[in-house]
Amino acid sequence: MLRDMSEKVSYLQGLTEGLNITEGGPQGKIISGMLNVMNEMANELSLMQQDFSEIKEYIENIDDDLFELEESILEEEEFTQIKCLNCGEKLLIENDILDDEDRIEVICPSCNEVVYVNDGSFDYVTDDPDDQSVN
Numbered sequence: 001m002l003r004d005m006s007e008k009v010s011y012l013q014g015l016t017e018g019l020n021i022t023e024g025g026p027q028g029k030i031i032s033g034m035l036n037v038m039n040e041m042a043n044e045l046s047l048m049q050q051d052f053s054e055i056k057e058y059i060e061n062i063d064d065d066l067f068e069l070e071e072s073i074l075e076e077e078e079f080t081q082i083k084c085l086n087c088g089e090k091l092l093i094e095n096d097i098l099d100d101e102d103r104i105e106v107i108c109p110s111c112n113e114v115v116y117v118n119d120g121s122f123d124y125v126t127d128d129p130d131d132q133s134v135n
């Protein structure tokens with residue numbers, strides 16, 4: 001559509017030259033002046049359209065990244081990875097269990113040791129490299 005605009009302006013500019021309008025006094029000067037302005041506007045709009053599609057693409061990328069980030073946050077929120085202190089087995093425990101009102105013992109499937117009890121007294125080792133409080 002913008003290309004059409006540029007083409008129409010170019011066509012009109014060619015027409016004014018062909019009809020010698022530009023040499024036809026003040027009106028010709030105004031017409032050719034107007035066509036020059038229209039040509040600049042068409043170019044300017046074309047540049048803006050390029051910028052706009054770049055920004056649009058950029059926003060779409062941000063949107064995708066945000067979606068992935070939300071997914072990874074949701075995944076992290078659902079499970080906590082803990083390590084069995086007895087055999088080193090890594091387990092994923094649902095956070096619902098950690099927060100449950102009832103006392104729940106988590107048993108290591110590998111060595112049957114109690115890995116975690118949700119009564120608040122049980123220290124557990126996460127496999128989170130940022131967590132250096134326990135290890």
Ligand SMILES: [Zn+2]
Pocket residue numbers: 084085086087088089108109110111112113
């Ligand atoms: Zn174990």
